[in-house]
Amino acid sequence: MAKIDVSIEHRHAPAPVDGGRPHPNTCPKCGSHYRDDELDSNLRVCSQCGHHFSVRATARIAQLADPGTFEEEAAELRSDDPLEFFDLRPYTERLAEAEVSTGLGEAMVIGGAAIDGHPCELAVMDFSFMGGSMGRIVGEKLTRACDSAAERQVPLVSVTASGGARMQEGILSLMQLPKTVCAVEDLHDAGVAMISVMTHPTTAGVLASFASLGDVIVAEPGALLSFTGPRVVQQTTREKLPDDFGLAESNYRFGHVDAIVPRPELKPFLAKLLRIFGNGR
Amino acid sequence: MAGEAELRLREHLSRLSQMRLLGGTRLSGELKRLQEQLERIAAEPTDEEIWEKVLLARDDDRPYALDYVERLIDDWIELHGDRLRADDAAVVAGVGRFAGHSVAVIGNQKGRDIKERTKRNFGMAYPEGYRKAMRVMELAERHGFPVISLVDIPGAYPGVAAEQHGQGGTIARSQALMARLRVPIVACIIGEGGSGGAIATALADRVLMQENAIYTVISPEGCAAILWRDSKQAPRAAAAFKPDAVHCLELGVIDAIVPEPQGGAHTSYDEAAMLLGASLQAALEELDSVAGDELRRRRRAKFRAIGTVKSLAAAT
Numbered sequence: 001m002a003k004i005d006v007s008i009e010h011r012h013a014p015a016p017v018d019g020g021r022p023h024p025n026t027c028p029k030c031g032s033h034y035r036d037d038e039l040d041s042n043l044r045v046c047s048q049c050g051h052h053f054s055v056r057a058t059a060r061i062a063q064l065a066d067p068g069t070f071e072e073e074a075a076e077l078r079s080d081d082p083l084e085f086f087d088l089r090p091y092t093e094r095l096a097e098a099e100v101s102t103g104l105g106e107a108m109v110i111g112g113a114a115i116d117g118h119p120c121e122l123a124v125m126d127f128s129f130m131g132g133s134m135g136r137i138v139g140e141k142l143t144r145a146c147d148s149a150a151e152r153q154v155p156l157v158s159v160t161a162s163g164g165a166r167m168q169e170g171i172l173s174l175m176q177l178p179k180t181v182c183a184v185e186d187l188h189d190a191g192v193a194m195i196s197v198m199t200h201p202t203t204a205g206v207l208a209s210f211a212s213l214g215d216v217i218v219a220e221p222g223a224l225l226s227f228t229g230p231r232v233v234q235q236t237t238r239e240k241l242p243d244d245f246g247l248a249e250s251n252y253r254f255g256h257v258d259a260i261v262p263r264p265e266l267k268p269f270l271a272k273l274l275r276i277f278g279n280g281r
Numbered sequence: 282m283a284g285e286a287e288l289r290l291r292e293h294l295s296r297l298s299q300m301r302l303l304g305g306t307r308l309s310g311e312l313k314r315l316q317e318q319l320e321r322i323a324a325e326p327t328d329e330e331i332w333e334k335v336l337l338a339r340d341d342d343r344p345y346a347l348d349y350v351e352r353l354i355d356d357w358i359e360l361h362g363d364r365l366r367a368d369d370a371a372v373v374a375g376v377g378r379f380a381g382h383s384v385a386v387i388g389n390q391k392g393r394d395i396k397e398r399t400k401r402n403f404g405m406a407y408p409e410g411y412r413k414a415m416r417v418m419e420l421a422e423r424h425g426f427p428v429i430s431l432v433d434i435p436g437a438y439p440g441v442a443a444e445q446h447g448q449g450g451t452i453a454r455s456q457a458l459m460a461r462l463r464v465p466i467v468a469c470i471i472g473e474g475g476s477g478g479a480i481a482t483a484l485a486d487r488v489l490m491q492e493n494a495i496y497t498v499i500s501p502e503g504c505a506a507i508l509w510r511d512s513k514q515a516p517r518a519a520a521a522f523k524p525d526a527v528h529c530l531e532l533g534v535i536d537a538i539v540p541e542p543q544g545g546a547h548t549s550y551d552e553a554a555m556l557l558g559a560s561l562q563a564a565l566e567e568l569d570s571v572a573g574d575e576l577r578r579r580r581r582a583k584f585r586a587i588g589t590v591k592s593l594a595a596a597t
Contacts, residue, residue: 080590085521087508136588165498170522171534172588174498178484181456182581207449208477213457227449228439236439246444254445
């Protein structure tokens with residue numbers, strides 16, 4: 001029996017609360033509004049216009065991994081504060097706050113899993129944790145995910161969502177670019193595939209390192225994939241930006257990604273790739 | 282701090298004092314002055330001194346890559362173009378002879394006057410620039426030439442075309458290529474080591490940094506605009522993220538500091554080149570006897586270990 005669709009009753013967004021930000025469950029493209037369970041049951045894709053809402057790391061893992069197969073690794077890793085960095089607030093305070101609000105130790109979750117029965121290693125980023133920024137622990141986790149994939153001879157699937165390097169770790173955050181690049185090169189040498197799934201947003205330091213080194217690069221529709229964000233480009237160059245500046249669709253047109261895969265098709269698409277690149281070689 | 286940084290600096294100085302430098306000049310007359318410099322460098326800079334270094338690193342009269350090439354590389358031939366679509370003048374690349382070896386040199390190049398600055402896009406490379414560097418590195422690999430990389434870039438160019446031509450992916454692939462090379466690579470930050478644009482050509486066996494150079498994940502202005510919401514707070518941002526050579530050495534990001542003439546590299550191009558040449562030569566000599574596969578293995582291991590969190594094991 002068909003489920004009664006009640007989403008229409010919720011289509012008009014509640015008035016924005018603090019600071020004029022729209023409600024997180026309101027579609028920024030078409031204004032449709034959803035209850036949590038409605039969004040979750042549709043993989044957090046707007047059923048009216050197809051807009052892809054952001055997905056937290058744990059939810060992403062639940063969407064991709066077969067139930068009960070995910071075994072998290074390196075969950076205990078936490079950043080420290082190498083520069084004793086203090087802007088308007090101390091870095092340690094920002095870290096603690098991020099951990100409390102997200103329930104995660106860092107902006108990346110890694111571990112072994114199976115997708116449609118195909119074993120793989122997952123490295124999934126969470127934009128809610130300090131903008132998915134890459135500091136030393138994110139670099140370390142990605143490196144460990146590469147090693148774990150190489151050791152078990154299973155493909156690595158990375159799912160990125162990041163504003164770039166974590167400024168609060170200064171030059172050490174820039175060093176995560178070569179660090180993760182070296183880890184992926186070691187993985188390539190071990191004959192193990194890496195599949196990179198770029199989600200909104202995959203920018204700056206993450207785009208300029210491991211995320212761009214996948215054997216196959218997949219993007220979600222509408223994701224911003226740019227080294228420099230549109231606002232900075234606009235401000236510094238005063239160039240007129242194309243409407244699709246930096247978006248997955250533009251990257252596809254210019255030859256930087258292999259496929260744009262809508263979220264409902266992502267798991268079967270990855271399963272197909274894992275059949276090709278996985279242990280059946 | 283000081284401890285390890287000072288040790289490395291002293292070691293470097295003692296090497297300098299033994300070494301025959303270009304044209305047979307010896308450093309002996311310089312030693313006393315270098316000794317003073319050692320004391321100056323080894324001290325952790327104050328917040329004001331860090332900002333002075335930012336200004337020195339960006340000084341309009343600071344020597345650029347080609348100024349060093351002119352003084353250090355014999356038989357220099359500049360190579361042009363990325364073999365795909367363009368020749369990016371913000372990156373220079375070529376081959377020549379250095380200290381008895383054929384070498385490949387890649388460098389970022391700003392311009393001296395407004396005309397040249399425009400031509401070279403103020404040293405801000407497009408993806409075509411990294412691709413030119415990459416194809417010259419591949420050439421070096423084929424012929425067994427060591428690679429010298431002189432890094433001096435405010436940052437990758439933030440433009441529409443640069444994005445469309447694959448800025449992020451190209452920076453990633455340039456690093457990946459450097460992680461695969463079997464020839465020795467020595468990089469030196471000679472001015473601004475600006476973010477992704479800098480690391481694109483700095484994944485080297487030995488990473489050196491001039492005394493007044495800076496190495497940053499984001500420009501101080503950019504950092505201030507994001508974290509302080511005011512780009513005028515750049516000096517505070519610079520003080521907070523510590524982009525100077527002494528801090529970079531202390532954090533293990535670079536391997537050695539290259540001294541500059543008193544007052545900065547711009548006060549004497551010849552002396553600055555001599556000091557840089559000595560450091561490059563010393564670094565290349567250290568790498569000379571290492572086999573290609575081992576070089577590559579060590580290079581990757583080095584970058585994988587940078588900035589490892591001390592509390593990793595102790596974490597709960």
